[in-house]
Amino acid sequence: MSTSPLLTLLFVSIFSFVQSISKYRVLSIVPRDEFQLHKLRSLREKFPQDFSDFWLPPSSVNGSTHVMASPGSNLERLLHKWNISYDTMLDDVEKDLISNSLLFKKREIALNGTRLKDDLSVPFGGLPLGVYHGYTAISDSLQRMADSSKGLAKYITIGTTVEGRTIAGLKIGHDDGKKEVFIFDAGIHAREWATVHTALYFINQLLNPAADASVKEYLDKMVIYIIPVANPDGYEYTRIDETNPKFRMWRKNRGRELCSNSVDGEKRCCKGVDLNRNFDFQFGAIGSSRYICSEIYHGPFAFSEPESIALRDLFMSLKGRIRAYITLHAYSQLFIHSYSHRAKAYPREIDDIRQVASHAVKEIEKMYGTKYQFGTGPEIIYGFAGGSTDWATEKIGVKYSYTIELRPLYTAFNGFVMRPSELIPTARETWNGVRVVMDAVLRELPTPLPPSLCVDTQPGCIAWIAASPSLCQTNPASMRRDCAKSCQFC
Ligand SMILES: [Zn+2]
Structure with a gap:
């Protein structure tokens, strides 16, 4: 029985698609409007790094985004669902x-x-x-x-x-x-x-x-x-395997494994915290994630x-x-x-x-x-x-x-x-x-004061410095004026 050319073409396309999603690949995406930008941001924030790993995070409408999809991940299907078009920038990261x-x-x-x-x-x-x-x-x-x-x-x-x-x-x-x-x-x-x-x-x-x-x-x-x-x-x-993207593309620390429900409702367990989201200023605000599997988990x-x-x-x-x-x-x-x-x-x-x-x-x-x-x-x-x-x-x-x-x-x-x-x-x-x-x-280093100006003009200098030892460094201008001697600015 001979196969029709159309059927052959279909088999070839399905085969190459399946083959391509069995590899790590990098997609290039340009969000065309605020909706698409929002979807890409939520992808970075809410989805695990082993589903969508952002190499170039979404920044603006019409700005490029690069994201690595893992073997077997449904990223392309999700993008189709959201009507977001993409190009394959790198079809085999491992290679x-x-x-x-x-x-x-x-x-x-x-x-x-x-x-x-x-x-x-x-x-x-x-x-x-x-x-x-x-x-x-x-x-x-x-x-x-x-x-x-x-x-x-x-x-x-x-x-x-x-x-x-x-x-x-x-x-x-x-x-x-x-x-x-x-x-x-x-x-x-x-x-x-x-x-x-x-x-x-x-x-x-x-x-x-x-x-x-x-x-x-x-x-x-x-x-x-x-x-x-x-x-x-x-x-x-x-460095465990520098040719395997699973290891080579890790971003976070190796903090202990935590489990929680992910955005799709399934329980997921992941290790690691994005250390550059873990500092105590505006913690948990924009550009960081509360989802433990996200690459930007804070x-x-x-x-x-x-x-x-x-x-x-x-x-x-x-x-x-x-x-x-x-x-x-x-x-x-x-x-x-x-x-x-x-x-x-x-x-x-x-x-x-x-x-x-x-x-x-x-x-x-x-x-x-x-x-x-x-x-x-x-x-x-x-x-x-x-x-x-x-x-x-x-x-x-x-x-x-x-x-x-x-x-x-x-x-x-x-x-x-x-x-x-x-x-x-x-x-x-x-x-x-x-x-x-x-x-x-x-x-900007202050020049040393001449001996004639090396005096304390305020009586409380010694007590102030005892109470707050870094005062001379944190308030150099006023302390140079008031407490030059005790601060040893001479
Ligand atoms: Zn970095």
Whole structure:
């Protein structure tokens, strides 16, 4: 019996559809109206990450959205139901991950042989740049770099993760207890590997006297904290199998499994909290989710996770001295400043904050032409609440507090997996932007007062400072006027 051509065509189409949904694929969707935008937002907020994993979240009508669907997920059917059209941007994510993994293997072999042209001189104890490293190797290298830094750097631990890993970092610069502080972190979101590499590059710049002539001045006047992997459990989870999207594309921490009814009424159990929604400022508001399986699940309450608590405690212990905080994320090429929880909300010193951001993105562009946008979350991408930078601005009083979303541009089809040849250029141009923020901090350092002005003009200075030890740092202008001697501003 012969099969009709029409029937054959039908079989082929059904076969290829079934085959395609048996793979991880990335869909590109452009919401055409407010209804479609709302539906996509609810998809991100209410559906599990293993159903629809947003690589580029929905931001506006006619703005692109990229979402990865898991094998067997009914995402396309749901989009049809909502009458939302889509294109398949990447039809086999696993294949793409495998080809990237091979590129990295080749590079590792090259690094073990002759030095690559763009390789850098790595400080003693550091790791080769241009490739990724596991958490244990990173943590061990931090210890070695501190040991060999002649006291310039100190190995620090700020807490312990859900799975018992130590969250390690470096404190760089001699600390007299009064110097201004700059904090960097990276890898809060597990899959954003290029951020970890960039933080290691920063450490390289700061510990390698030949790398950057400005570093000496930075370290004479500031103390710099760098936490290169703020979410070590999540990072190691993404490394279990770097060619399997189930692991490689994990975003949250590995917080204990919780169960609740999902949006379809079924009971679901999931692990993990989005740490960058778990900070205690506008917790639970826009751009975060109460659904435990969502990729943006904010946790049961603010600071419910040991990783966010560790960062909180670091900030609290230095409150009054922290002038700048930069958290590295990927991707979209954005320099985001506070506040991001709602539109048109700005901190008091917004003019300076914007000016520094504007200058920083120009410096980034100068190096390789990479174009960044700057602004608040709602201005340039989307609103999100419970993030670390808004909290640092509002609750700790950090003036320059930025979230940097590294390369590539949001239109890239697989931005979380950066090719090895782009790692060092990405870190290098970002350092150029970061130096602008460090320069701003230096420029604003108060000059020491001459001995003739080194007096207390108010009788209560000693008692005030005893009652509130960070008063000199939190209110420098009035304390310079009233209590210069007791604050040791001379
Ligand atoms: Zn991120």
